[in-house]
Each structure stands twice: as structure tokens, then as C-alpha cells.
Amino acid sequence: MAETRSPELLQLDTVSFDAELPFQAQPLAGDYPPRLQRETRLALRVLAAPGETPEDSNPVLLRLEAKLDLALEVSLLERHPERPPCSPCRLGLNAVAWQDDMAWQPGQPLLLSLYPNPDSALSLCLHGRVIECHARQGQPNLLSADIHGSFDLDTHLMWEKWVFRRHRRAILER
Numbered sequence: 001m002a003e004t005r006s007p008e009l010l011q012l013d014t015v016s017f018d019a020e021l022p023f024q025a026q027p028l029a030g031d032y033p034p035r036l037q038r039e040t041r042l043a044l045r046v047l048a049a050p051g052e053t054p055e056d057s058n059p060v061l062l063r064l065e066a067k068l069d070l071a072l073e074v075s076l077l078e079r080h081p082e083r084p085p086c087s088p089c090r091l092g093l094n095a096v097a098w099q100d101d102m103a104w105q106p107g108q109p110l111l112l113s114l115y116p117n118p119d120s121a122l123s124l125c126l127h128g129r130v131i132e133c134h135a136r137q138g139q140p141n142l143l144s145a146d147i148h149g150s151f152d153l154d155t156h157l158m159w160e161k162w163v164f165r166r167h168r169r170a171i172l173e174r
Helices: 034-048 059-079 153-173
Strands: 016-027 086-092 095-100 109-114 124-136 139-146
Touching (some): 016 153, 086 153, 095 124
Antiparallel strands (some): 016 086, 016 109, 086 095, 095 139, 109 124
């Protein structure tokens, strides 16, 4: 999973990180579905949870956590057997940027499907509204979308925690 800054993505005006993740944009007809909001909120709880385990962790608890992770993955793989291909994206606090063959129109509502880990079936479905689209001859278009519509206050705090964590990790890996 590459986390270097990609010049081939639009800049975001907030803290962000670059990655190559399973990512897909689709038109959003109507409202942001409550079921997807709920699933995304639950997935963000997992992503925002503390990630480091102390060296003196109880092995029984670590095995239990591994079993729960496996059960979650098996369940998610049954629900989402297909994933979009990995593509470069930039994830920020309030917006995302990506490359797409489609030329989405500014203001157009989209459903953005994102898998935070290429090896996991855990997904986030975000409500986005296209900010800008830069067409490029013979290459994918460069897009950015506002994702404010995806979050309530609590969910946005979890998203921020995850984005900041990944941003710090990307800085350390440079």
C-alpha cells in the first residue's frame, strides 16, 4: 500500500494522506441511504479504535481479537465479494481526490466506496459532491469531492482520528 504524495491527484486544503486503495465513484440518485450511513459509522469505529497494542498484552485477549477480526472478515467477504480495483486516492478531513475515467460534473452527488485496507473487505460508503474535475487528454480525469454530507459530529470525529493517524504514518514513512 503506497503512501507517498502523488502529483497526479488534486491538492486538498486539509490534512490528508495518499494511498492506493480499492476506490469507486458512482452516481448517487436520491438520499444517502441510512443503511450505508450506519455501516460506515460502525466501520469508522473500528478504524478509529486505538491501533497499538502494549508489549505486555494478554495473549488470550490478542487471540480473541484475532478471532473477532477473522469473523468480521468472513462476514464482510460474504456481503461484499467484489471490490473495485486499487487506484490512487488522497483522503482528507473534508474531501477526497482521485483519478477516474468518468468526467463527473461539479456539484454532482456521488456515492464513494472506499476500502481502507486493500486486504480487507471492510468498506466505507461516503456521500460526496464533486468539487472539481480536470479532464486530461488520454489519461484519467482528476477529481475532488466534498464529503461533509457523509458525517454527523461523532462520525466526523472518528474519520478525523483515522485520517490524522494515516497522515502521521505517511510522514514517518517518508
